[in-house]
Amino acid sequence: MALTADSTPATGPDPAPAVRKGRRRLRTFSRGDKVILSLMVGIPLLYEAVLVWLPALLSVGLSFTNARLDITQPGGVKLVGLSNYRFIAQDYPPFMPALEHNLIWLLFLTLIATPLGLFIAVLLDFNLRGSWLYQSVFFIPVMLSLALVGIIWQLMYSSDSGLINSVLGTAGQPGAVDWFGNSKINLWAALIATSWKHVGYIMILYLAGLKGVDPTLKEAAAIDGATAAQTFFRVVFPAMRPINIIVIVITVIEALRAFDIVYIINRGTNGLELVSALVVQNLIGEGTNIGVGAALATVLLVVSLVPITIYLGRTFRKEMR
Amino acid sequence: MSTAVANNTRNADKANPNGSRIISSRTRVFSYIFLSVTAFLWIIPLAWTLYTSLRPEADTNKYGYLSTGGSFNFDNFSQAWTQGLFAKYFVNSAIITIPAVIITLFLASMVAFAVSRYTWKFNITLLILFTAGNLLPQQILAAPLFQMYKHFPLPLSVSDSGSLLNTFYGVIIANVAFQVGFCTFVLSNYMKALPSELGEAARVDGAGVFRQYWQIIMPLTRPALAALGTLEFIWIYNDFFWALLFIQSGDRLPITTGINNLNGVFAQNYNLIAAGAIMTAVPTLVVYLVLQKQFVAGLTLGSSKG
Numbered sequence: 324m325a326l327t328a329d330s331t332p333a334t335g336p337d338p339a340p341a342v343r344k345g346r347r348r349l350r351t352f353s354r355g356d357k358v359i360l361s362l363m364v365g366i367p368l369l370y371e372a373v374l375v376w377l378p379a380l381l382s383v384g385l386s387f388t389n390a391r392l393d394i395t396q397p398g399g400v401k402l403v404g405l406s407n408y409r410f411i412a413q414d415y416p417p418f419m420p421a422l423e424h425n426l427i428w429l430l431f432l433t434l435i436a437t438p439l440g441l442f443i444a445v446l447l448d449f450n451l452r453g454s455w456l457y458q459s460v461f462f463i464p465v466m467l468s469l470a471l472v473g474i475i476w477q478l479m480y481s482s483d484s485g486l487i488n489s490v491l492g493t494a495g496q497p498g499a500v501d502w503f504g505n506s507k508i509n510l511w512a513a514l515i516a517t518s519w520k521h522v523g524y525i526m527i528l529y530l531a532g533l534k535g536v537d538p539t540l541k542e543a544a545a546i547d548g549a550t551a552a553q554t555f556f557r558v559v560f561p562a563m564r565p566i567n568i569i570v571i572v573i574t575v576i577e578a579l580r581a582f583d584i585v586y587i588i589n590r591g592t593n594g595l596e597l598v599s600a601l602v603v604q605n606l607i608g609e610g611t612n613i614g615v616g617a618a619l620a621t622v623l624l625v626v627s628l629v630p631i632t633i634y635l636g637r638t639f640r641k642e643m644r
Numbered sequence: 645m646s647t648a649v650a651n652n653t654r655n656a657d658k659a660n661p662n663g664s665r666i667i668s669s670r671t672r673v674f675s676y677i678f679l680s681v682t683a684f685l686w687i688i689p690l691a692w693t694l695y696t697s698l699r700p701e702a703d704t705n706k707y708g709y710l711s712t713g714g715s716f717n718f719d720n721f722s723q724a725w726t727q728g729l730f731a732k733y734f735v736n737s738a739i740i741t742i743p744a745v746i747i748t749l750f751l752a753s754m755v756a757f758a759v760s761r762y763t764w765k766f767n768i769t770l771l772i773l774f775t776a777g778n779l780l781p782q783q784i785l786a787a788p789l790f791q792m793y794k795h796f797p798l799p800l801s802v803s804d805s806g807s808l809l810n811t812f813y814g815v816i817i818a819n820v821a822f823q824v825g826f827c828t829f830v831l832s833n834y835m836k837a838l839p840s841e842l843g844e845a846a847r848v849d850g851a852g853v854f855r856q857y858w859q860i861i862m863p864l865t866r867p868a869l870a871a872l873g874t875l876e877f878i879w880i881y882n883d884f885f886w887a888l889l890f891i892q893s894g895d896r897l898p899i900t901t902g903i904n905n906l907n908g909v910f911a912q913n914y915n916l917i918a919a920g921a922i923m924t925a926v927p928t929l930v931v932y933l934v935l936q937k938q939f940v941a942g943l944t945l946g947s948s949k950g
Binding site for chain 1: 667668671672675676678679680682683686687688689690692693696704708709710751752754755757758759762768770771772773774775776777779780781782783784785786787788789790791792794795817818820821822824825828852853854857878881882883884885888889900901903904906907914917918920921924925928929931932936939940943944
């Protein structure tokens, strides 16, 4: 990067007779240029194919095999049909709770955290005095890793010295609530910790979206006597349709990708089972069973492809025409 | 894209004088109250962590964690630093993050250049493949990647495991693979907005494809590269999973994965854990203070199109 030449004025003598506007076709290239262009696309493409798409397909493949600790296991890897799927559906107790928790995760983010982020963005968009200060406060958690968020909230939640139990006067007492340890409530405690970050993320996206809405729309609505709420729901929110869809997709994908925070808390056990965590439990440590892990990963892949397809379809639809 | 950002700021400036007129004073009062209460709640976890980290354990044991008694100092930080392998973790994070960001931007910018400046048959297919890769949950790739790494022979002089496992290379490679897609998407949008005459003129002057990319398009893409670089720095620094999967030696973990061990190492000493948490947050907070605009621009670059 340091080699970057100074931005030599890119305006040639005169690009005037650009009758044939638009981008160039490949056939106008010299051979050397073709080779270089192929390399520029080919190397990253190969990289991406080998490290992302091949493993994704291999996960599907491995899910139909009896691979346990290694693909070079004695006796070889054999196809076993759907038996890994039958196992996770029938004989693997954490699977159903994990699906349920992923769904709760999704609903919580969609119905509570994301709307809260939007609401805060709307209030900040009023350009109140000191709004940069509020903005910074909501913004800081966005910069932190979810692993670190888990550690920080542990200091809030711990039963013997956490802030919440200290305020309640129960810290270290028998009546103390172990927010991350009690399997009846730890999912909600983890969701609150996650939302601490998610709300700020959504706020940033919507702040940009709101700034992009033509202010004369709002002024016109105000002149017509609309209240702030009416202006928002009837004028501003519909005008942000593209960003709304992206925010929904991001929220769904975040819910499917949730992993770090539950893994930091208790590796995704005891009330915090998530499909992603079960995949890892089947790949690391004593219980290693590649086939089962791959079957769980395939379930996650199939579910993930729904929001990804919607997102890509929307994003690239215009260009496909 | 650049024009969109420019428009945004202009709209903001325009809205400012009118902002007070659009909302009633009742709405304004409500907004202040709501934002103040929420912001207060929002700052508590970090404030509490900082507060706890500044107090010796003996004092918090004596007075309780929710108290003001006792002394305040940085002893927890020095103790956590030496006891918790922090120096190592930070170096490891730098070894992983810096090359990963540079390689990611380099690969992504090449593809973005090719698909945005020239018409290919498979332009959209390519972009879809790259973008989708970044959206998958990492765990989907875990089992096959682990096996591929394990059976990828490397000389012992390069890797003491004889494979890609337990190496920084392995973590860097996986991070790059996962981030290239998003960067390609953002950069191609940005480059598309640059006038196509630029390339034409350079071609008339006899510049080859690579020179057009490196000397003409890349310098003009600098704002997007700065924004993405900041964002990717944070994202890769914050990545927890790849090192968890591939690194077995505790002293090779980057900081974000290393904090997984804090509870064990500090034996429930919350003051030390708090100090460790604050230290872990410092690099991102520095980036936040210095490059906040770039970070936000990076985040919104990816979403402002749709």
